[in-house]
Amino acid sequence: MGCDAACITQGEVLVVRTLSDSEVHQKAQIPSLAQAAFLLDFDGTLVDIAPSPEAVVVPEGLADTLRHLRAACGDALAVISGRPIDQIDHFLGDIPFAVAGEHGIAVRHRPGGPIERAALPTVPFHWLEEARALVASWPGTRLEHKQAGFVLHYRAAPEAGNAIREAAESWMRDADGAFHLQAAKMAWEIRPTGIDKGYAVSLLMETVPFAGRKPVFVGDDVTDEDGIKTAVRLGGIGLRIPADFPTPAAFRTWLASLVAGIGTEG
Known part of the structure; x- marks a missing residue:
């Protein structure tokens, strides 16, 4: 082997x-x-x-x-x-x-x-709006939509990692426990809790x-x-x-x- x-x-x-x-x-x-x-x-x-x-x-x-x-x-x-x-x-x-x-x-x-x-919670619309704006401001980043959440990828723009994390953490302060933030490889994912x-x-x-x-x-x-x-x-x-x-x-x-x-x- x-x-x-x-x-x-x-x-x-x-x-x-x-x-x-x-x-x-x-x-x-x-x-x-x-x-x-x-x-x-x-x-x-x-x-x-x-x-x-x-x-x-x-x-x-x-x-x-x-x-x-x-x-x-x-x-x-x-x-x-x-x-x-x-x-x-x-x-x-x-x-x-x-x-x-x-x-x-x-x-x-x-x-x-x-x-x-x-059964899934609804992603707040303003989170998605802010995520789209964030991706537009950092070339090389990408927004991936999911059934009940989304992922912000920055593999092609590693310098954007901190900005993405800070934005995601701000959304979590507004989440009321329905969502949580998950670190992934060169990405941050917003996912339903549980x-x-x-x-x-x-x-x-x-x-x-x-x-x-x-x-x-x-x-x-x-x-x-x-x-x-x-x-x-x-x-x-x-x-x-x-x-x-x-x-x-x-x-x-x-x-x-x-x-x-x-x-x-x-």
Whole structure:
């Protein structure tokens, strides 16, 4: 598998070993595929971060890896993303059995099934007006609308980060607890309170084919921490990029080896 990550089967568990340049820095146990439910983030986990959401490239071989993973774990494969569900469909089609979009605001429990949406507060109109004005004043920033909130991206204009954060914090003082501010990678997101990736994990783990399995959540940034905490609370495990896998490519390599049944101790 190379030196980034290795797995070895020991009885009914697979031991994941992840390596830094000079040493093994963490060992974690995940359930066997027969017992596991995989709940995976998309951007920065399955695929590399791109300059813009539209520029993401699905690497060659990932689709086959995910299909094999889904078959091996009895369909218990979900993608849980901050993106809307239709964007995940665009990139992955019907490969995952279930998809949760916008951090759990929208959940589709099975391919072709209905999309369930959480009850949501209304974003104040003046916040959106001010957000549009802010983006117009900082070239390279971008406003992304969501079902019940929005994201201000500044990856192409890092100098705008403080101004965006200050504006977002001022809106939160006006939010009355209905919304909260979430830091993301080179972005600030306004999100409804109480709906996050942990909420999505809880919903999915109550339904077939996830129910009765041990959740394995993998993510790469602060928005994934709620999912990881919930997976652990439900008797599963959370893995992180870069703490457990240095890059999305290393995670993809490990995942491909996992479903291929390759186990190496080196």
